[in-house]
Amino acid sequence: MAATRDGYGQALLELAENEKVVVLEADLGKSTKSLHFRKAYPERTISCGIGEQNMLLVAAGMASSGYIPFASTFAIFTERAFEQMRNGVARPKLAVHLCGSHGGTHTGTDGSSAQSIEDLAIYRTLPNVTVMHPSDEVSTRILTKRLAASPNPSYMRTARNKTPVLYDDVPEDSIQIGKGIELKNGNDVAIVACGVLVSEALKAAEMLAEEGISATVVDMHTIKPLDTILIDNIAKRCGCIVTAEDHSIIGGLGGAVAEHLSMTSSTPLERVGVKDRFGESGQSDEMLELMELSAPHIANAARRAIQRK
């Protein structure tokens, strides 16, 4: 078990040999895990105090001057700088990399004020912006490192709490921005998940297997650009799709897949996500239960999807 935010922190350290990489903080480096970089490279770490709007545009100014800025704060607090991201980063296409940690209801006991459930949806609407939500520490580390070479600005959500490590022994080449990963190959239903729900989707697939249902499980760590080739392939092979995310059912991974399928096929789609409501204080596992996001709920959605074929 490990937290994806630790993968982010580790990646920044590994990127540090590139002297153009700089880190920006808004008083949450200890939480987002950029603190390791700050300790090793204080001269390349810019404290912006508790001022997210300023941080985003300082990063933009640095990107325009040839630097590769990684700015982080809680996912929820990135949202107050949305217009800065829109007008000052995405519009001029400055490769600022924004990381929102502590995303989703999985964040837990801080309660609903800290549980961003709309971040993926809002950033997905911005032209030029890559949107990601990796599932484990290893893939977060690898994908963060890949961002440094990307010409596009990005938003990446990480999670506060630990989840299973899924990519312990895989070659780094197998994890690429914009390419979904098939973790399990089945023919009856395809579960497309992101972030902390990928491991839940794998558990759901095991539950379904006990009933003789073979499920495909995809880790769709990149929500934009969406891997539509993979979506089309699994839609054809399995005949129905379930999406799963610790995010509003409006506009996130489920929304992205629905938008694509609406133009290409009549494949039945069930969306597991936060049902247009706010969270509350609770442990991660309790929140996934309360929000009906955990493995049994994903398995139920899969059964519903199969019935609709």
Next chain:
Amino acid sequence: MQHTIEELEELARKCRIEIVKMVYRAQAGHPGGSLSEIDLLAGLYGTTMRVRPDQPDWEDRDRFILSKGHASPGMYALLAERGFISHEDLTTYRVLGGVCQGHVDMKWCPGVDFSAGSLGMGLSYGMGCAIAAKLDGSERRAFVMLGDGEIQEGSVWEAAMAAAHHELGNLKVILDRNRIQNDDFCETQMRMFDIPAKWRAFGWNVKEIDGHDMNDVVDGMNFLSETNDGPSILIAHTVKGKGVSFMEDNPAFHGAAPNDEQYAQALTELGVSV
């Protein structure tokens, strides 16, 4: 490149003519804030900015960020007079596909360092440019022009606090204190009380000038150039619409174009025989 006071005044006068022409042609735009800022822009580019019109993306150029990005006619007129763009380009102001987008845009216009248009963003961006210059060990500076109404945006003060914290002596602000914003006089919309005291309290070096007296403007630019122990701000007292009598101090011309009759009068007042 140094100019006499008279040359700078003449540069500003030519820009004023172009500002009026641009807004008249487009029948839209922001003449008031362009006319209030133009003596400052002429002074800045005429005496201080280290830029290369034939190489607008020169890495070690000083950056200029027009944070009050709607006052773009002033910027475009200046860029044309300095050779970054052609006078022909000025006819594309607010025209589909034009170099001169409604609000200044770095993706469209050579010599524009930031895509502005949403208030309160330029100072933070300039701060990023200033930090990058320091990290590079470069002498380049970041100049940012703010509107006075603009400093009602809270994020301006996030940046003001952060720039002083980081001791950014290469970050220099010019505040166009023209006392009018979109809907009305600033005094009516949001009283700002003692603006110089606010900046001093945030740790900035502050100087006030008459933003239409070219001797004062040049003194102000020297103050910005010579003050390097932390960020500095030049508060320029200006008149919105300066140079065109019916636009002066008139909130109606924050964002409105002159009609045919007004256009002819404006050009006459600016010394053009019509």
